[in-house]
Amino acid sequence: MASMLLSRHVSQAMQQNSRLLVPCISVRLQPNKKNVDFEFEAPLMKTEVPGPRSRELIKQLNGIQNADAVHFFCNYEESRGNYLVDVDGNRMLDLYSQISSIPIGYNHPALIKILQQPQNLSTFINRPALGILPPENFTEKLEQSLLSVGPKGMSQIMTMSCGSCSNENAFKLIFMWYRNKERGNSRITKEELESCMVNQFPGCPDYSILSFMGGFHGRTMGCLATTHSKAIHKLDIPSFDWPIAPFPRLKYPLENFVRENQDEEARCLEEVEDLIVKYRKKKKTVAGIVVEPIQSEGGDNHASDDFFRKLRTIARKHGCAFLVDEVQTGGGATGKFWAHEHWGMDDPADVVSFSKKMMTGGFYHKEELRPDAPYRIFNTWLGDPSKTLLLAEVLNVIKREDLLSNAVQAGKVLLDGLLDFQSRYPHLVSRARGRGTFCSFDTPNDAARTKLIATARNKGVVLGGSGDRSIRFRPTLVFKEHHAHLFLNIFNDILADFK
Amino acid sequence: MASMLLSRHVSQAMQQNSRLLVPCISVRLQPNKKNVDFEFEAPLMKTEVPGPRSRELIKQLNGIQNADAVHFFCNYEESRGNYLVDVDGNRMLDLYSQISSIPIGYNHPALIKILQQPQNLSTFINRPALGILPPENFTEKLEQSLLSVGPKGMSQIMTMSCGSCSNENAFKLIFMWYRNKERGNSRITKEELESCMVNQFPGCPDYSILSFMGGFHGRTMGCLATTHSKAIHKLDIPSFDWPIAPFPRLKYPLENFVRENQDEEARCLEEVEDLIVKYRKKKKTVAGIVVEPIQSEGGDNHASDDFFRKLRTIARKHGCAFLVDEVQTGGGATGKFWAHEHWGMDDPADVVSFSKKMMTGGFYHKEELRPDAPYRIFNTWLGDPSKTLLLAEVLNVIKREDLLSNAVQAGKVLLDGLLDFQSRYPHLVSRARGRGTFCSFDTPNDAARTKLIATARNKGVVLGGSGDRSIRFRPTLVFKEHHAHLFLNIFNDILADFK
Numbered sequence: 001m002a003s004m005l006l007s008r009h010v011s012q013a014m015q016q017n018s019r020l021l022v023p024c025i026s027v028r029l030q031p032n033k034k035n036v037d038f039e040f041e042a043p044l045m046k047t048e049v050p051g052p053r054s055r056e057l058i059k060q061l062n063g064i065q066n067a068d069a070v071h072f073f074c075n076y077e078e079s080r081g082n083y084l085v086d087v088d089g090n091r092m093l094d095l096y097s098q099i100s101s102i103p104i105g106y107n108h109p110a111l112i113k114i115l116q117q118p119q120n121l122s123t124f125i126n127r128p129a130l131g132i133l134p135p136e137n138f139t140e141k142l143e144q145s146l147l148s149v150g151p152k153g154m155s156q157i158m159t160m161s162c163g164s165c166s167n168e169n170a171f172k173l174i175f176m177w178y179r180n181k182e183r184g185n186s187r188i189t190k191e192e193l194e195s196c197m198v199n200q201f202p203g204c205p206d207y208s209i210l211s212f213m214g215g216f217h218g219r220t221m222g223c224l225a226t227t228h229s230k231a232i233h234k235l236d237i238p239s240f241d242w243p244i245a246p247f248p249r250l251k252y253p254l255e256n257f258v259r260e261n262q263d264e265e266a267r268c269l270e271e272v273e274d275l276i277v278k279y280r281k282k283k284k285t286v287a288g289i290v291v292e293p294i295q296s297e298g299g300d301n302h303a304s305d306d307f308f309r310k311l312r313t314i315a316r317k318h319g320c321a322f323l324v325d326e327v328q329t330g331g332g333a334t335g336k337f338w339a340h341e342h343w344g345m346d347d348p349a350d351v352v353s354f355s356k357k358m359m360t361g362g363f364y365h366k367e368e369l370r371p372d373a374p375y376r377i378f379n380t381w382l383g384d385p386s387k388t389l390l391l392a393e394v395l396n397v398i399k400r401e402d403l404l405s406n407a408v409q410a411g412k413v414l415l416d417g418l419l420d421f422q423s424r425y426p427h428l429v430s431r432a433r434g435r436g437t438f439c440s441f442d443t444p445n446d447a448a449r450t451k452l453i454a455t456a457r458n459k460g461v462v463l464g465g466s467g468d469r470s471i472r473f474r475p476t477l478v479f480k481e482h483h484a485h486l487f488l489n490i491f492n493d494i495l496a497d498f499k
Numbered sequence: 500m501a502s503m504l505l506s507r508h509v510s511q512a513m514q515q516n517s518r519l520l521v522p523c524i525s526v527r528l529q530p531n532k533k534n535v536d537f538e539f540e541a542p543l544m545k546t547e548v549p550g551p552r553s554r555e556l557i558k559q560l561n562g563i564q565n566a567d568a569v570h571f572f573c574n575y576e577e578s579r580g581n582y583l584v585d586v587d588g589n590r591m592l593d594l595y596s597q598i599s600s601i602p603i604g605y606n607h608p609a610l611i612k613i614l615q616q617p618q619n620l621s622t623f624i625n626r627p628a629l630g631i632l633p634p635e636n637f638t639e640k641l642e643q644s645l646l647s648v649g650p651k652g653m654s655q656i657m658t659m660s661c662g663s664c665s666n667e668n669a670f671k672l673i674f675m676w677y678r679n680k681e682r683g684n685s686r687i688t689k690e691e692l693e694s695c696m697v698n699q700f701p702g703c704p705d706y707s708i709l710s711f712m713g714g715f716h717g718r719t720m721g722c723l724a725t726t727h728s729k730a731i732h733k734l735d736i737p738s739f740d741w742p743i744a745p746f747p748r749l750k751y752p753l754e755n756f757v758r759e760n761q762d763e764e765a766r767c768l769e770e771v772e773d774l775i776v777k778y779r780k781k782k783k784t785v786a787g788i789v790v791e792p793i794q795s796e797g798g799d800n801h802a803s804d805d806f807f808r809k810l811r812t813i814a815r816k817h818g819c820a821f822l823v824d825e826v827q828t829g830g831g832a833t834g835k836f837w838a839h840e841h842w843g844m845d846d847p848a849d850v851v852s853f854s855k856k857m858m859t860g861g862f863y864h865k866e867e868l869r870p871d872a873p874y875r876i877f878n879t880w881l882g883d884p885s886k887t888l889l890l891a892e893v894l895n896v897i898k899r900e901d902l903l904s905n906a907v908q909a910g911k912v913l914l915d916g917l918l919d920f921q922s923r924y925p926h927l928v929s930r931a932r933g934r935g936t937f938c939s940f941d942t943p944n945d946a947a948r949t950k951l952i953a954t955a956r957n958k959g960v961v962l963g964g965s966g967d968r969s970i971r972f973r974p975t976l977v978f979k980e981h982h983a984h985l986f987l988n989i990f991n992d993i994l995a996d997f998k
Contacts, residue, residue, distance in 0.1 A: 057633075057635065057637075057638065060638050061633065061637065061638045063654070064638065064641060064642075064646065064654060064655055064656050065655055065656060065657055065869075066869060066870050066871075066872070066873055066875075066876075067873075068872070068873035069630050069631050069873035069874050069877065070630070070631060070632070070633060071631050071632055072632065073632075073633055073634070073635050073637070074627065074632050074633070074634055074635065075634075075635055076621045076622070076625040076627065076634050077618065077621040079625065084632070087635045098626070098627055098628040098632060098879070099628045099631070099879045101626065101628065101879055101880070102625070102626075106625050107621060107624065107625060108624070111624040112620055112624065114624075115614070115620050115623055115624060116620070119576065121611055121614050121615070122575045122576040122606060123575070124614055124623060124885075125606065125607070125610040125611065125613075125614060125889065126575040126578065126601070126605050126606060127597070127600065127601075127858070128573065128575065128597055129597040129598045129600065131568050131569070132568050132569055132570050132598070133569070133570055133571065133572075133573050133583070133597060134556075134560065134569060134572055134573065135572070135573055135574075135575050136556065136572050136573065136574055136586045138556075138560065138572070139556065139559050139560045139563065142563060143563075147563065155562070155563060156563055156564055157563050157564060158564055161660040161661045161664070162660045162661070162664060162878065162879070162880060163878070163879065164664060164667075164719070164878060165660070165661060165663060165664060165719060168663075168718075168719040168720055169718075169719075171720070172718075172720075172736055175735050175736050175737065176734075176735045176736075178735075179734075179735040180735075188734065192734060193730040193734065194730075196730050196733040196734045196735075196736075196738075197712075197727050197730055197733065198727070198743055199724055199733075199738035199739060199740060199741060199743070200738075200740075203730070203733065203734055203735075204733065204735075204736060204737055204738040205735060205737060206737060207737050208737070213696075218878070219667075219668075219671075219877070219878055220663070220664060220667040220668075220719045220720070220721060221667055221670070221671075221719070221720050221721030221724075222719060222720030222721070225698055225720075228696050228697070230874075231692040231693075231695050231696055231702070232872065232874050232875060233874075234695040234696060234698075234702065234703065235675075235678075235687065235691060235692065235695045235702055235875075236674050236675045236677075236678040236679075236695075236702075236703075236704060237671055237674050237675075237695075237703060238674065238703055238704060238705060238706050238707070238739065239695075239698035239699075239703040240698060240737065241698060241699075242698060244697055244698070355879070356879060359626070370564075370565060371565050372565075373565070373567070373731065374565055374566075374567035374568035375568050375731050375732075376565075376731060376734075377565075378568065378718070379661065379662070379663060379717070379718055380597070380598045380600055380661070380662065380854070380855060381600070381661060386623075390624065
């Protein structure tokens, strides 16, 4: 299907730019080369994956930690753009991009340049305690980076080191805000100050965060109490009795199940309200609701924009903070910088957390939730200015190269291709769905999925799974239409041959 | 007192090496200069601190986040060695080193060199998902860095992004290990797999971690349940009902209170055993005990080596994992690489966590605690190879320059000086204590402490507090005897003039 498109594109590219074929080392030596010029033209496979060198390294690593999750070892120096090179010399088109965390491809020349500027060296080797001793350009770099893409209505920003810490601290912010609301004008009591030191009420109130079945918000113990995607994440870890609402399980194709899906969303929203009431009665008041715009780890579960608008309204009605977790969805892959922008709201959230493609963790929030004292949201590092420095340049590239529009265009090619597969290979591909390049489809079962992913890898395409049977697409933002055609072409052959 | 020593040292240094006075820019241009040559000779103050530029920047930052904790803004590019330069051109001797997180001083030439090597660039801009796609040199770099200084008996290592995540995951490792012990040969049940998804028993067992009053283990919700140093960290945040034992409150000088202190430690240990029994009966079984070798945030509270040996024995006796939190004490400042080495044990711990001076978070553990399946201890990044790369070089410098011996020597000068202050200014300085440069003393109260720290800062010395009235010393590992003399000289004048 896609093979004609692909060969046309590749030959065009080769005519336009013979530098596509320069050896890898040139990335390092020619940091000023334009983005479009620095990539490979196609996958190139030399061994099965993992190859012999990877297998040797996996065995070695396994001596010092459980290495059973390792797919293969990588040669990051040789990787570039959408192509991940492994230690056996295999070059793969990467549609998983380090669990969705590489924003503009490997070894982007613009980022190499940042590293090579002498005035930036100090930022990489002197990591400050940002909360007490920030660098001179701290506010300026936040304005150039995170604040330049801040969600509507959120003037406040905190940086953190990873996604879990971002959500943990967003929860804390919400609890403090809620308690201050309840406290009203009365002062903090001696009893509160003393009881909190020994983990007891009233200093440690029995508040809760409402989350959704299938959601993923991280793996530290606060986050984990709101994560419900896979048992392996949660088994054997003590948790909190916090409310868990069902997340809509939409039927596809959407246009054939309009009524059913509306009913399903209404059922879930009703359950949210019931839980808020029930947990308030149980004295485990819901201080906040946390939700992903697309349940990304739990199976690429989508709900309608209308569902989220109504959910946001329910949060407001019951006085719960609304935390939108954009750790995986944020950064542009859905075609808007934040996935919640698709909801088209003026007041979409109270707190928005991020990490992954943003290179640093953190969260935005409304001024109303601002901590009333220093050291309440605090830790030693509070992020890392070297990541914010890189992010500022990533955002420049995104704007300069209009990568949000690109995500829409490349995503359309990708999703159209998946829909085509779905009609031609319905026994293998179903529920094709997505926004921008943030696409996915369902396989018949986990065994078929595992085999499809392994086969694709050996044909030079890196894919990842989500939920119990989905394959998720999480390419970088420099994934272009021709990469989509290239993938579709390869995967079409795999589906045609699949036994 | 120390002024003669200081002036002698400074004049010696100036005779020996005129390069001490080179302008700051030379650090960048001459990365090969020897460590001893790259520093300033003394503090140099131009304004009060925070100065006008810092105040302006604090106001600006305060628009986007609560900036009340900011001491001043820094010029990291101009800082070097033990000297932190602020944005108003003030140059201060830094005895706090970013809350104890700068290992070998600012802008160390060896680290600049790492940044300048072309083969390292890729590591700084392509952050991998280490658990699935590690770089070729991953195991090698771990061996050169973290494993080269691994605690006794611990062959296994996991890296994390910060101290809180390290302890959170260490707790999880302990819970999994404990549950597997209890499970014995029986398999994981369907009920466990289903109940854990909704945060309920038996999938989420009601295990606990025993911690100590005054301890600090981080601020994410699992860690926070074991942190008991200040109310501001814990107020308004839901927590777990986990056991909290008293930590010995030793009387100083130790030699005058041998009997009392032994009794105090025995009392605390007895309480630990009582709590283990009590919480087992409450069905909140203690799966692990977490303790700092020196309670670092909670007031520099020390206990004898004998106390820790007995505590470790109690943990073993009751089948609880013993987690030693070396986030602040680890990395060499106590004169040994790990503070727990002072206990002189062959089997000091089951898990040792670290961060701060180690540049990356993580934990070591015994093979017995190794996760039995992939993805159980996991997150997107699992640390950052660029930090491990820097750490490998930091460890080279520590070995090459024998910085552990240096910590002993410089620490002796520092502590002797504090003991001298204690005898001469007993109304201001008491309970002088410490190991290596990891020293502290008590001030009469928080108000006096605040004033002493502010006065010292305006005289060119950065200090930090711990607990409710202590001042803690947390210099870098390149803090030498002459820096100690310099500090003592300045602080002597402050104490003499203090009103």
